[in-house]
Amino acid sequence: MSLKSQLAKFTAQSSHFILHDVLKRGGTSLPGKLAVTIDPDVLNSVAADFDLVVVTGTNGKTLTTALITRVLKAGGYSVITNPSGSNMVQGIAGTLLTTPIQPSPNGKKPVAVLEVDEANVLSLTKAIKPKYFVLTNLFRDQLDRYGEIYSTYQKIIDGIHQAPEATVITNGDSPIFARGDYENRRLYYGFDNVKEADYQDLKAPNNTDGILSPTDHSVLHYHFITYANLGKYFSTTDSFVRPPLDTAVTEIDKLTPKASHFAIDGQKMAIEIGGLYNIYNALAAYTVGKAFGVNPTDIKAAFEENKQVFGRQESLKIGDKDLTILLIKNPVGTNTVIDMMETEKDPFTLIGMLNANYADGIDTSWIWDAEFERLHDSQLKAVMTGGERYKDITVRLKMAGFDIKETFPKTESIIQAIKKAPTDKVYLTATYTAMLQVRAVLKEKGYIKEEF
Structure with a gap:
């Protein structure tokens, strides 16, 4: 670590101590902002300390990040994360520079599970190379910052191009993520809880974004829709279809405002949070856990921890x-x-x-x-x-x-x-x-x- 990087890290840790231990204030952005100002390349100095998992997309980043963290801890990994939603570069720098690193009980490298703002994937991956990208979904959001969803998609892909060795764990039910714009290894997750005999020929509701085939821009059809542009899609004018899934929700048992009961790959699961959309977040976390070798029993136990998630239900x-x-x-x-x-x-x-x-x-x-x-x-x-x-x-x-x-x-x-x-x-x-x-x-x- 260079002298400049050491100074940046010391400044981040000192300001974090004053904010958290002296002033009793939260937040990780200021320590990271100070560190990056002193040394714009400071993230390079900590990159080798972790296996990095980047979580990005429009909705569900915070809960997905929290569930991945629980799952990996249940699998014996030492994990750090940015739980308060500080998902821009300065917040991420603050997390990596100020969080104490403990050896993993299983003897493997510690993992940093980081929620990353869609527009900041490229700036982060220029500095450090993730082992996994986790893509949740893409919907119209903050047009003043991101533009329309294909612009947002390109921002994410530009970041993925910086880490060609990383595996991309992506929502296969989202048509935009099935495009062939990057060469990384992919693992797809999605819903397969509808029997083939019950398939229909559906179109997404009016005013739904991201429902075009990447080859001829025709409007996609669906055998079933979970919500918005997500589901088992297919084109009637070319060969574009939903890719085969590596992990899938195979059953929805019960949904209440406070809990969701479902099965992944036939394994019964539950999370203490309501909403069909949050099952996607659990499915993404399950897929990451499986990639890290965490067994389904430990994943189930991690999901059932009754712990609040910052600002999310x-x-x-x-x-x-x-x-x-x-x-x-x-x-x-x-x-x-x-x-x-x-x-x-x-x-x-x-x-x-x-x-x-x-x-x-x-x-x-x-x-x-x-x-x-x-x-x-x-x-x-x-x-x-x-x-x-x-x-x-x-x-x-x-x-x-x-x-x-x-x-x-x-x-x-x-x-x-x-x-x-x-x-x-x-x-x-x-x-x-x-x-x-x-x-x-x-x-x-x-x-x-x-x-x-």
């Missing part, structure tokens, strides 16, 4: 209210959250919070493509709105036919708003910075104690 008790925090940031992600809320059997209140900062995406027009109208068929009994752009989400929900009971532009009012809810159960949907603001208030008042 966190469940809290606020007085006599059961609060669930749900991150939303784009139409598809919001629709899958709506799918999950439709499985709720008890009356509930919705608090919709909208911000439009850089990390959220400054364009809020996406809320008009989210299908809030479907909540009329759920147990939803009351709606409140908040956040810096509370007027926008209020108008959207009013246009969806809901009577807004209360609005609160100041996040400090969130606890009072929750306690005013007329139902025992409250679902709070929030964009990223709104979620951080809510968590900060809840932590200050003692409702959140766990550090991530």
